[in-house]
Amino acid sequence: MSPKRFHTIKPEIRVLGIDDGRFIPHSKGTVDIVGVVYRGPYFFEGVMKTKIAIDGLDATEKFALMINNSPYFGEIRVVVLDGVTFGGFNVVDIRKLFSLTGLPIISITREKPNLPQIKAALRNLSYFDLRWGVMENAGELFEVEIKPTLNPVYLHVAGILYEDAKMILKKTSTVANIPEALRVAHLIASGLT
Amino acid sequence: MSPKRFHTIKPEIRVLGIDDGRFIPHSKGTVDIVGVVYRGPYFFEGVMKTKIAIDGLDATEKFALMINNSPYFGEIRVVVLDGVTFGGFNVVDIRKLFSLTGLPIISITREKPNLPQIKAALRNLSYFDLRWGVMENAGELFEVEIKPTLNPVYLHVAGILYEDAKMILKKTSTVANIPEALRVAHLIASGLT
Numbered sequence: 001m002s003p004k005r006f007h008t009i010k011p012e013i014r015v016l017g018i019d020d021g022r023f024i025p026h027s028k029g030t031v032d033i034v035g036v037v038y039r040g041p042y043f044f045e046g047v048m049k050t051k052i053a054i055d056g057l058d059a060t061e062k063f064a065l066m067i068n069n070s071p072y073f074g075e076i077r078v079v080v081l082d083g084v085t086f087g088g089f090n091v092v093d094i095r096k097l098f099s100l101t102g103l104p105i106i107s108i109t110r111e112k113p114n115l116p117q118i119k120a121a122l123r124n125l126s127y128f129d130l131r132w133g134v135m136e137n138a139g140e141l142f143e144v145e146i147k148p149t150l151n152p153v154y155l156h157v158a159g160i161l162y163e164d165a166k167m168i169l170k171k172t173s174t175v176a177n178i179p180e181a182l183r184v185a186h187l188i189a190s191g192l193t
Numbered sequence: 194m195s196p197k198r199f200h201t202i203k204p205e206i207r208v209l210g211i212d213d214g215r216f217i218p219h220s221k222g223t224v225d226i227v228g229v230v231y232r233g234p235y236f237f238e239g240v241m242k243t244k245i246a247i248d249g250l251d252a253t254e255k256f257a258l259m260i261n262n263s264p265y266f267g268e269i270r271v272v273v274l275d276g277v278t279f280g281g282f283n284v285v286d287i288r289k290l291f292s293l294t295g296l297p298i299i300s301i302t303r304e305k306p307n308l309p310q311i312k313a314a315l316r317n318l319s320y321f322d323l324r325w326g327v328m329e330n331a332g333e334l335f336e337v338e339i340k341p342t343l344n345p346v347y348l349h350v351a352g353i354l355y356e357d358a359k360m361i362l363k364k365t366s367t368v369a370n371i372p373e374a375l376r377v378a379h380l381i382a383s384g385l386t
Contacts (some may be wrong), residue, residue, distance in 0.1 A: 042367075044373070044377045047380060192227070
C-alpha cells in the first residue's frame with residue numbers, strides 16, 4: 001500500500017494514541033493496552049482497550065482488531081504508538097498494522113532507541129529472528145523537534161510521509177513533545193491498570 | 194464546616210470528575226469507579242480509581258479514600274459527581290464527603306431526579322432509612338443552565354455556594370453541559386470497565 005498523503009492537515013484531526021499498562025516484566029500473562037482518541041489537541045473523544053501477551057507475538061494483530069472494531073474507526077486519521085515494543089518485547093509491525101487498518105502509523109519515543117541493547121534482550125526470547133525482523137521492518141528512524149523548548153523525539157513511520165507525520169505531531173501536541181492522545185493514553189494505562 | 198468561598202475562579206481550576214463503570218444491576222460484587230482530573234476545560238491531568246459494592250453502603254468512604262490518597266489531592270479545588278447514586282443505589286453523602294476531604298462537592302445530573310421513583314426503589318433494599326437519609330442530606334436541588342443551547346442540568350452542592358458552583362461548571366465545560374472532567378470520567382469508566 002502506498003502512503004496516505006495529507007494535502008491539508010485539519011487542526012481537528014482525529015488521532016488515536018496507544019500505550020500499555022503496568023505489568024511485571026518477564027512474567028506470564030497479559031498486559032492491558034489502552035487507546036485514546038483525541039480530536040485535535042484539546043478534545044477527548046473516547047477510549048478503547050485490548051490485552052496482549054507479555055513478551056508475546058500478538059501485538060500487531062490485537063492492535064488491528066481493537067482499532068478496526070472500535071466505534072471511532074471511521075473517524076481516526078492516524079495512529080500514534082509509544083514505541084514499537086509493548087508488554088515487554090511484544091513487537092508491533094508498523095507496516096503490517098498499516099496494511100491491516102489502512103491507517104498511517106507513527107511510532108514515537110522520547111529516548112533514542114538503543115538497538116544493540118534491544119537486540120541483545122531479544123536474543124533471550126523465543127523467535128529471535130521473527131522479533132528482530134519486525135523491529136527492522138519499522139524502517140528509518142527520524143529525529144524530530146516537536147517543541148523548540150523540549151527535547152527532540154524519535155519516529156518510525158508507516159503509510160505516511162515523514163513531513164506529514166511531523167506536521168500532525170506538531171498540530172496535536174500542547175505542552176508535551178508528544179500528541180495529547182498519546183500522553184493521555186499513557187496516563188490512563190498506567191493509572192488504571 | 195462552612196462552605197469554601199471562591200473569591201476568583203481561575204480558568205485553570207483543577208476539577209475532579211467521578212463516575213462509575215458498567216455493572217449488572219442487582220448483582221453481587223463491585224463496580225469500578227473512575228476519577229479524572231482536568232486543569233480548566235482542556236487539559237487532562239490524571240486518573241484515579243476505586244471499587245465500591247453494587248447497591249452497597251461504602252461509596253462515601255471509598256470516594257474519600259480515593260481522593261485523599263491521590264497524588265492530585267493537593268491541586269484539586271472541587272469534586273463533581275455524576276448524581277449521588279453509584280453502582281446502583283450506593284448513595285454518596287455529599288456533606289460527609291465534603292467534611293472527609295475538605296473539598297467542595299457538586300453533584301450534577303442531566304435528568305431531574307425523580308424522588309418518588311428513587312424512594313420506591315430504595316424500599317426494595319436493606320437499610321432504607323439510612324439510604325434515604327443520605328439522599329435527603331444532599332439538600333436543595335438547583336436547576337442551572339450551563340450552555341444556552343443545551344438543556345439545563347440539576348445540582349446538589351456541599352461546601353460551596355450555588356453561585357460559585359454554577360460559575361465553575363460554566364468555566365470548565367466546553368461542548369457539553371457538564372465539566373470536561375466528568376464527561377471524560379464517564380467515557381473512561383464506561384469504555385474501559
